[in-house]
Amino acid sequence: MREIGHWIDGKEVAGTSGRFADVYNPATGEVQARVALATPAELDAAVESAAKAQIGWAATNPQRRARVMMKFGELINANMDMLAELVSVEHGKTLPDARGDVQRGLEVIEVCMGAPAMLKGEYTGDAGPGIDLYAMRQPLGVVAGIAPFNFPAMIPLWKMGPALAAGNAMILKPSERVPSASIALAKLAQEAGLPDGVLQVVNGDKETVDGILDHPVIQAVGFVGSTPIAQYIYARAAANGKRAQCFGGAKNHMIIMPDADLDKAADALIGAGFGAAGERCMAISVAVPVGEKTADALIERLVPRIEKLKVGPYTAGDDVDYGPVITKAAQDRINRLIASGVDQGADLVVDGRDLKIQGYEDGFFCGPSLFDRVTPDMEIYREEIFGPVLSTVRADSYEDALQLIIDNDYGNGTSIFTADGDTARDFANRVNVGMVGINFPIPVPLSYYSFGGWKKSAFGDLNQYGPDAFRFYTKTKTVTARWFSGIKDGASLNFKALD
Ligand code: NAD
Numbered sequence: 001m002r003e004i005g006h007w008i009d010g011k012e013v014a015g016t017s018g019r020f021a022d023v024y025n026p027a028t029g030e031v032q033a034r035v036a037l038a039t040p041a042e043l044d045a046a047v048e049s050a051a052k053a054q055i056g057w058a059a060t061n062p063q064r065r066a067r068v069m070m071k072f073g074e075l076i077n078a079n080m081d082m083l084a085e086l087v088s089v090e091h092g093k094t095l096p097d098a099r100g101d102v103q104r105g106l107e108v109i110e111v112c113m114g115a116p117a118m119l120k121g122e123y124t125g126d127a128g129p130g131i132d133l134y135a136m137r138q139p140l141g142v143v144a145g146i147a148p149f150n151f152p153a154m155i156p157l158w159k160m161g162p163a164l165a166a167g168n169a170m171i172l173k174p175s176e177r178v179p180s181a182s183i184a185l186a187k188l189a190q191e192a193g194l195p196d197g198v199l200q201v202v203n204g205d206k207e208t209v210d211g212i213l214d215h216p217v218i219q220a221v222g223f224v225g226s227t228p229i230a231q232y233i234y235a236r237a238a239a240n241g242k243r244a245q246c247f248g249g250a251k252n253h254m255i256i257m258p259d260a261d262l263d264k265a266a267d268a269l270i271g272a273g274f275g276a277a278g279e280r281c282m283a284i285s286v287a288v289p290v291g292e293k294t295a296d297a298l299i300e301r302l303v304p305r306i307e308k309l310k311v312g313p314y315t316a317g318d319d320v321d322y323g324p325v326i327t328k329a330a331q332d333r334i335n336r337l338i339a340s341g342v343d344q345g346a347d348l349v350v351d352g353r354d355l356k357i358q359g360y361e362d363g364f365f366c367g368p369s370l371f372d373r374v375t376p377d378m379e380i381y382r383e384e385i386f387g388p389v390l391s392t393v394r395a396d397s398y399e400d401a402l403q404l405i406i407d408n409d410y411g412n413g414t415s416i417f418t419a420d421g422d423t424a425r426d427f428a429n430r431v432n433v434g435m436v437g438i439n440f441p442i443p444v445p446l447s448y449y450s451f452g453g454w455k456k457s458a459f460g461d462l463n464q465y466g467p468d469a470f471r472f473y474t475k476t477k478t479v480t481a482r483w484f485s486g487i488k489d490g491a492s493l494n495f496k497a498l499d
Contacts, residue, residue, distance in 0.1 A: 002033040004179050006042060006203055007186040009049040012195025016042060021176040021205060022240060026092035027313035028114045029362030035179045038204040043211045046171055046200040048143045051217055053197025054169035058139050062116040062167070066157025069112040069165050071192035076106045076157075076185070083184060087152045089313040090178040092323035092364070093276050095314050098153075107447040110464045113300035115165035118470040127480070128498025130487045137474035140219040140243065145149075146233065148225040150279045152178035152272050155224050156185060158451075160199060162469035163222070164189075169198045177227075177326055178201050186230045213237050220473065222464070223247065224281075226384075227410075227456050234459035245305040245460040245472055249384040250412035250453060253286040253393075254441060255427070258294045260417035263440070266301035268417065272441035273390035274309060277322045281457075282413045282435070282442045286374070287392045288401045295394045299349060299372055302390070306350050306368045311388075312357055324364040325387055331364040334387035338369055341380035347372040352388060370384060376404065384410070398423060406432050409433050411454030415441050436460065 004023065005014040015036020022034040038046075057065070076083065084098035093101070106323050111118075121136040145159030156172055163170045174182035182201045189199050202208060212218055213236045220243035223233045227248030237244035254272070256265045272284035287302075289295035312320040325331050334351050342348050352367025366387050374381050374391040381391060395401035405414055415437035416427045424438045434453040437443035445466070452463030462468040 001031070001300065004033050004035040004183065004203065004211045006036065006038060006046070007183050007199070007201035008042070008046045009200070009398065010190055015203070023090055023177065023179065024364075025089060026326055027315070027360055027363045029328065029364060033088070033180075035176050037176065038202045038208045039204055040211045043171070043202055043204075043208060043215065046202050047142055047215055047217050049197040050169035050171060050200050054139070054141055054167075057164075057169060057195055058167040059199045060167070062119050062165075065165055066113050066115045068189075068193045069109055069115065070461045072189050072194070073106055073109040073113065075188040075192055076102065076109065079184075079188060083153055083181060085176070086180045086184055088323070090180055090328065091149065091152050093314065094317065094318075094320050094323055095275055097322075098314070101151050102153045104444070104447075105151075105154035105161075108158050109237070109387060111447045111466065112161040112165035115352075115470070118467065119166060119474065128482075130484060131480060131482045131498055133478065133480050134381070135476050135478040137166070137470070137473055138477055142171065142217050143166060143168045143220040143222070143473060144173065144218050146173045146209060146212070146221065146223045147175055147182070148274070149175035149177040150281070152181040153185065158224075158465050158469075159222050160185070160189070162465060163473045164194065164198060166470055166473040168473055170200070171218065172199065172201050173204055173208055173212060174201065176203060176205055182366050184431065209233070210236075213242070214240060219243065221246070222472065224464070230459055231456075243472065245462055245464070247452065247458050247464065248456055249386075249410065250281045250283075250457050251286060251381075251384055251408055251410040252282060252284050252413045252415070253288050253299055253405045253408070254284045254370065254415040254417065255398070255405075256287060256289040256294055256298055257398065257416065257418035257420065257423060258291050259419040260294075260439075261419070262294070262297050262301055265417040266298060266305055268415075268441035269302060269390060270305045270309070272415075274306070274322055274388045277325050277366065278388040279325060279386055280442070282444055284415060285324050285389065285439055286381070287390060288395050288404060289392065290363045290395050290398055290401050292394065295372070295392065299370075299392065302370055303350060309353060311365055311367060313360055313363065321364050322388065325366055326364065328364055330387065331366055334366050334385060334389065337380055337383060337387075338389060341371050341374065341378060344378045344380070345465075346374045346378055346380060346391070376407070392461065402427065402430060406430075409456045412457035413437065413443055413453070417441065434463075
């Protein structure tokens with residue numbers, strides 16, 4: 001069995017703990033490799049090497065660090081197919097979707113090529129007699145990034161790009177289900193000129209994560225994953241005095257107004273609800289048509305589109321729309337939630353539970369499912385299903401639809417389809433969700449903005465990538481400097497204005 005180790009001090013090393021996690025090929029259901037789970041001693045070795053390397057890296061001027069990012073970006077682009085294949089074989093998503101995974105990570109690296117501008121400080125000359133005041137941004141030191149399974153390349157790149165460009169060293173802990181893309185990215189970063197030790201990939205599970213959270217040298221933790229774990233990590237990191245930003249799960253709604261272009265809305269729901277088997281934190285999992293007529297017309301458009309969806313392994317080529325879910329446990333959980341929806345009285349319009357794909361009978365496939373007449377008390381509404389299941393909650397009015405979203409625990413993304421500018425504007429202003437789409441189903445901000453949800457979708461301050469990430473991965477130091485030529489100032493014991 002192939003074994004995946006760690007990337008420590010610029011080398012791929014085997015794990016020594018004797019503890020492993022299975023890495024599946026979700027399309028076949030077979031274990032294709034096993035990944036080592038780091039011991040505290042391995043984590044210590046990685047942190048020690050990172051702390052040493054960070055000193056020289058922080059002293060490397062920002063423009064030179066940006067050049068490494070530029071080369072890194074070129075290498076990611078040149079190796080797009082190789083990286084996409086690594087993503088697909090461990091995650092199961094289609095190759096075009098896997099290329100998108102790499103591409104949206106690459107775009108964050110592209111913004112990091114402009115790190116010197118992001119890292120500029122502030123300056124006030126003559127703030128008082130002979131006094132100049134300035135503020136500079138300095139790296140934190142050794143920081144950690146902890147990633148989920150659903151974007152094996154993109155989220156590691158979201159974490160490492162800004163942290164490294166700002167002069168930190170990073171301990172990256174990928175999801176143990178999809179470890180290979182992170183190791184491949186670390187090799188490319190080395191080839192791009194990143195000094196050994198500045199990026200360490202430590203594979204592991206809860207034990208490794210707890211080691212990171214308690215490690216006295218690690219200054220900050222950037223986490224992406226499910227809400228209960230985000231909340232746990234935020235609390236433990238903060239209790240240990242670390243800076244933490246922890247992004248969690250989601251339940252994203254799309255309002256469909258009676259004046260919306262319903263064909264466009266239906267197309268958008270198919271892509272946003274079923275793409276990547278619904279395993280996206282920005283997937284739309286709840287459609288909220290306003291008015292019975294809109295709801296009936298929407299369902300009428302969704303059903304034939306859903307029936308046309310092709311589910312299969314990524315190796316089957318471009319006409320596959322989406323692949324398997326990540327594990328057997330995920331597949332079983334999705335099927336159980338669908339059964340609970342039926343039991344609690346929702347109308348299961350399309351049932352994807354019995355999908356079998358010839359030659360891939362043991363793969364973790366879920367056919368697409370569509371529910372109508374879902375109500376907020378049902379488990380399928382309250383839980384993040386994280387599978388190819390779209391729920392429809394019918395609303396009587398725009399106000400009711402908006403209130404439904406406002407009352408939901410999660411606040412990652414949301415969307416409205418309408419032809420009316422006033423309604424769209426009102427929605428964007430009043431909804432308590434971090435990322436809003438207008439006639440746009442998955443409003444993931446481009447990499448020169450920042451990404452983050454509200455409510456139980458994010459814990460801590462500042463968002464991911466873009467300007468916020470440079471703030472998160474740096475601390476500000478302000479300097480008040482006085483030069484005495486021409487200034488007569490006696491000693492004073494008072495706290496006074498600088499004039
Ligand atoms: P997860 O929370 O199970 O795992 C995420 C990371 O936490 C992994 O690296 C894992 O090893 C680690 N982990 C798991 N259990 C842990 C524990 N008990 N203690 C400490 N560490 C633990 O999430 P997942 O299943 O890999 O990813 C899917 C989730 O991520 C979904 O909820 C999805 O919405 C969310 N997500 C959120 C965003 C966002 O930006 N808000 C982006 C992508 C995914």
